[in-house]
Amino acid sequence: MWMTDTSAVDEFCTSEEVAPLVFPLVTLEDVRLANRVYRSREDWQGKITGHPVSVRLAWNSQPIQSALSFPLMFDEQPACLQLPSSLAQALGGALLEGIGAPARFRALLIEQALLTSIQPIEQSTGFPIRFAAGLVDIPHPIRLSFQVTLRDKTYPVMLDLSATTLSPLLPCLDQTFPASDLPLSQLRLPVTLCIGSQQVRLSELQGLQLGDVVMLRSNQGAWISVENRLRASLAVVASGYQLQTGLVLTSVSKEWDMSDTSMHKTTAEDDPLGEVPITLVCEAGRLELPLGEVKALSEGSILAFPDSTDEAVEITVNGRRLGRGTLVRIGEGLGVRITSLSTHG
Numbered sequence: 001m002w003m004t005d006t007s008a009v010d011e012f013c014t015s016e017e018v019a020p021l022v023f024p025l026v027t028l029e030d031v032r033l034a035n036r037v038y039r040s041r042e043d044w045q046g047k048i049t050g051h052p053v054s055v056r057l058a059w060n061s062q063p064i065q066s067a068l069s070f071p072l073m074f075d076e077q078p079a080c081l082q083l084p085s086s087l088a089q090a091l092g093g094a095l096l097e098g099i100g101a102p103a104r105f106r107a108l109l110i111e112q113a114l115l116t117s118i119q120p121i122e123q124s125t126g127f128p129i130r131f132a133a134g135l136v137d138i139p140h141p142i143r144l145s146f147q148v149t150l151r152d153k154t155y156p157v158m159l160d161l162s163a164t165t166l167s168p169l170l171p172c173l174d175q176t177f178p179a180s181d182l183p184l185s186q187l188r189l190p191v192t193l194c195i196g197s198q199q200v201r202l203s204e205l206q207g208l209q210l211g212d213v214v215m216l217r218s219n220q221g222a223w224i225s226v227e228n229r230l231r232a233s234l235a236v237v238a239s240g241y242q243l244q245t246g247l248v249l250t251s252v253s254k255e256w257d258m259s260d261t262s263m264h265k266t267t268a269e270d271d272p273l274g275e276v277p278i279t280l281v282c283e284a285g286r287l288e289l290p291l292g293e294v295k296a297l298s299e300g301s302i303l304a305f306p307d308s309t310d311e312a313v314e315i316t317v318n319g320r321r322l323g324r325g326t327l328v329r330i331g332e333g334l335g336v337r338i339t340s341l342s343t344h345g
Contacts, residue, residue, distance in 0.1 A: 027140070027163070029163055030140070030142060030163055033142065033163055033166055033167065033170075034142070036170060037057070037144065037166070037170070037173065038057070038059060039179050040179065040180050041056075041057050041177040041178065041179055041180055042177060042178050042179075042180045043055060043056045043177070044056075044176050044177055046117075047116070048091060048114070048117050048148075048150075049091045049092070049093055049094060049095050049113055049114065049116075049117075050093070051090075051091055051150055051151075052150075053148055053149060053150045054148070054149040055146055055147070055148050055149075055157075055177075056146065056147040056149075057144070057145070057146060057173075057177050058145040058146055058147045058156070059145075060145065061143060061145035061156065061158055062145070062156040063156075064082055064083065064084050064156050064157075064158065065084055065086075066084055066085040066086070067082045067083070067084060067085070068082065068083055068084070068085050068088055068099065069081070069082050070082070070083075070110060070131055071107075071131065071132035071133075071134065071135055071136040072129060072130070072131055072132060072136070073128075073129070073130045073131075073132050073136070074125075074127050074129055074161065074165045074169075075125075075127035075128060077161070077162060077164055077165040078132075078136035078137060078138045078161075078162070078165075079136070079138065079159060079160060079161035079162075079165055080136060080138060080141075080159070080160045080161075081157070081158070081159050082157065082158040082159075082160070083148075083155065083156075083157045083158075084155050084156065084157075086155065087148060087150070087155040087157070090150050090151065090153070090155075091150070093113070094109070094112065094113035095110065095113040095114065097109060097113070098110035098111075098112070098113045103133065104133070106133070107130075107131035107132060107133045108131070110131050111129075111130065111131040120172075120176075121169075121172055124171065124172040124175060125168050125169060125171075125172050127168065138160055138161060138162055139162055140162060140163070141160040141161065141162060142160070142161060142162065142163060142166055143158055143159070143160050144158070144159040144160075144161070144166075145157075145158055146158070146159070184291055185290060185291050185292035185295075186290050186291070186292070187290065187291045188288040188289065188290055188291075189226055189227060189288065189289060189290075189291060189294050190226070190227065190286055190287070190288055191224055191225075191226055191286070191287045191288070191289050191294065191303065192224060192225045192226075192283050192285070192286050193222065193224060193234075193241065193283065193284045193285035193286065193287075193303075193305045194222065194223050194224065194225050194231075194281050194282065194283055194284070195222045195282050195283075195284045195313065195327075196216030196217065196220055196281075196282045196334060196336070197216065197217060197220065197279055197280060197281045197282065198214055198215060198216050198217055198279075198280050199277050199278065199279050199280070200214070200277075200278055200280055201274060201275055201276065201277065201278070202273055202274050202275070202276040202277075202278050203274030203275070205278050205280070205317070205322075206274075208338060208341065209338070210338055210339065210340070210341065211337065211338065212337070212338050213328060213330070213335045213336065213337045213338075214280060214325075214335060214336050214338070215330065215333055215334075215335045216282065216333070216334050216335055216336060218332075218333055218334075221233055221234065221235075222234040222235075222236070222241065222284075224241070224243070224303065225250070225281075226247060226294060227319070228250065228318065228319035229249065229250055230247040230248065230249060230250060231247065231248060231250050232244070232245050232246060232247050232248065232297070233245055234303075237302065239302055239304065240302050240303050240304035240305065241302065241303050241304075241305065242300065242301070242302050243297060243298065243299055243300060243301045243302075243303070244299065245299055246297070246298045246299055247294075247297055278317055278318075279317070279318075280315060280316075280317055280322070281315070281316050281317070282313040282314070282315060282325065282327070282336050283313060283314040283315075283316055284305070284313050284314075285305035285306055286305075287303065287305060311326050311327040311328075312324060312325070312326055312339075313325055313326070313327060313336060315336065315338065321342060322341065322342055323338060323339070323340045323341035323342055324338075324339050324340045325337055325338045325339055326339055
């Protein structure tokens with residue numbers, strides 16, 4: 001909106017009314033804790049005050065109508081439990097008696113009513129849990145949201161606590177709400193057996209012809225590649241190929257010799273893209289494994305790739321098939337003779 005009359009500005013706001021934006025403080029540790037907590041997890045089935053309940057760690061908090069607040073102390077660290085009064089009514093019994101008790105007895109009676117639910121947490125963490133008589137101050141609170149299902153009705157519950165309090169609770173949280181497999185665990189990923197590579201210039205790659213031989217780097221050994229992003233070195237054993245390391249992120253190769261710039265000066269001036277380094281990889285086999293199995297791969301794991309009856313390999317660039325070739329021995333080195341190229345049909 002354009003305003004030509006500057007006097008109208010005072011009708012909207014004054015300098016005293018304008019306040020700077022203040023963003024909530026979120027530390028890196030808070031982010032890490034949140035990522036650790038909010039995973040796909042199984043529900044907890046048990047009893048609270050003798051009533052069978054199902055508790056789910058919720059992704060999003062829901063507003064609580066007629067909320068009741070219960071200040072807590074986890075080993076001298078403050079926290080606060082909030083639940084709707086309707087859930088307290090449904091749980092009834094000793095909990096209701098504690099809520100309705102005089103202030104000086106209320107915290108003790110509520111703690112006694114929930115003792116059977118508190119004790120497993122105390123035993124798991126080694127920290128005493130006490131209900132506080134008054135309000136507590138929680139620095140930079142982190143909110144855990146739960147959904148409690150009792151008699152086919154679901155109630156939102158919240159627990160506010162600090163990062164200092166949450167960290168030692170994580171093992172107990174993992175035990176109570178075990179991580180569950182997402183459907184993605186059955187997603188199949190290609191795992192490729194690679195037996196050699198070489199870095200060439202784009203101009204050299206474009207000039208490859210049938211019958212050309214590309215020498216592979218020496219002393220590379222075999223490795224597996226997952227989606228051209230993860231890799232692990234291999235050793236040949238009787239039952240297949242054994243991982244010598246866990247999967248690690250593939251780093252960009254720095255083995256590029258730029259010392260002799262004069263030889264390629266004309267080419268670079270004519271076609272700068274011709275100097276772009278491209279990694280050519282020879283693949284000798286491929287498997288498709290579920291994501292869950294790929295995640296479980298570690299040092300010592302053994303993979304059995306289909307037997308190859310000849311020396312034929314797939315030649316790929318950036319994970320895409322360029323053509324096929326045959327391994328050849330040249331002196332002490334290993335090379336690949338190109339037998340077909342995708343550009344040749």
